[in-house]
Amino acid sequence: MSLHAAAAPVRSVLAESSDAHHSLNPIVTGGGALVVLLILLFLTTRFNKDR
Template identity: 55%
Template sequence: MSLPSAAANLVTLAEGAEHGGNHASLNPYITGGGALLALLLLLWITTLFNRDR
C-alpha cells in the first residue's frame, strides 16, 4: 500500500462516508447550549467560593 492510497483511505474513514457523515444527535444548538450552561455553572460555583467575607 502506497502513501497516497493510505492517505485516501484515511480521509474516507475520517469523513464517515459509510454512515452518511453528520449525525442527528449532534445538534449544534443543543451542544452549544449545553456547553454554555456548563460554563455558566462553573462560573457561578467559582464566584460562590471566591466571595470576600
C-alpha cells in the same frame, strides 16, 4: 509510510458513504456549553475568598 498514503483508504471510505457523519445538534451543543459555563461561574463566585 507517509501521511498521504495512510489517509488514502480513509478518504475513499468517506467519499463512498454519503451519511457517514452526523453532526451534533447546534442547539444541544450551545446549550451544553452554556450550562457548563454557568456552573463554572457559580462555583467561581461561590468560592471566591477575596471578599
